[in-house]
Amino acid sequence: MEHDELGELLREAGLKATPKRRMVAEYLLDSGYARAVEDIWCHLRKRLATLGLPTVYRIAEELTEIGLLARIDVGDRVVRYAACQAHGTGHHHHIVCTGCGSVGVIPKCGFHRQVDALERTTGFRISGHRLHVEGTCPECQRREKS
Amino acid sequence: MEHDELGELLREAGLKATPKRRMVAEYLLDSGYARAVEDIWCHLRKRLATLGLPTVYRIAEELTEIGLLARIDVGDRVVRYAACQAHGTGHHHHIVCTGCGSVGVIPKCGFHRQVDALERTTGFRISGHRLHVEGTCPECQRREKS
């Protein structure tokens, strides 16, 4: 038997490697898109009819907690999840296609360089930040031209 | 009579300068805090019992549309609104105190310098971004020490 990477990741995090957790993780890892919980559920239900919506909510949160997924907030008040391709590589942000929801990685974040100056000018002690970038992915650009 | 700045702003935007719109705007302009719609409503209702919650929702959105308020998204799924102190001064972001909700301005945003490089490396055409910074405001820092 080969290295069951996903299973190990889950168990290391103290989660049991159940089929449903695997399904959700694998679906998003393969897809490369940010998906609403309901979308994930609709898709996976075709394979496994007994999958419950609350379960998908719970799993998505757990997988986000352990860094496997990223919460993507497009601004409608629907939380989406995407495979965090930069899982384990440290601080980074995501760029999301407004057309199709595909997600890219922004590996370097220049913001930390501004933090000192900002703390001085605002008086705030800065504890964290979140950058949301949107645009059009290469594929959707191609589609536009036609 | 003096310059009714707020009234003018509203009318210029094509909105009637009604007392309720003024109340919401003035409350947030004075407060300096990010407030959930329900908080705004609870506060203003003491003065004006007939104020409806849906009205506050509508007004907050309108005032955001015209740039007077800013939508603040703390990550719980409750939309908050704050006076946009940098109203009219162009692109900027906000820093929000996790303790009390007070809001500061981040006048300069270094992100545009990264856009070109990022478009090249990701292939995305970038159309916009949103930076959310959190921290502890000076007052809450003082309070912590005691």
Place this chain on the structure above:
DNA sequence: CTGCCTGCAAATAATTTGCAAAGTA
């Protein structure tokens, strides 16, 4: 006076929770 504003009541819609049954290690 005319059309924009607003209150109220009710509808949505996403997400959460309780609990008993089922599955993993």
Place this chain on the structure above:
DNA sequence: TACTTTGCAAATTATTTGCAGGCAG
């Protein structure tokens, strides 16, 4: 076996909508 995970049904909660009456310009 012991503890985690999950399904289902129902509850929550923020936000939205429809519509009749009210108010600013």
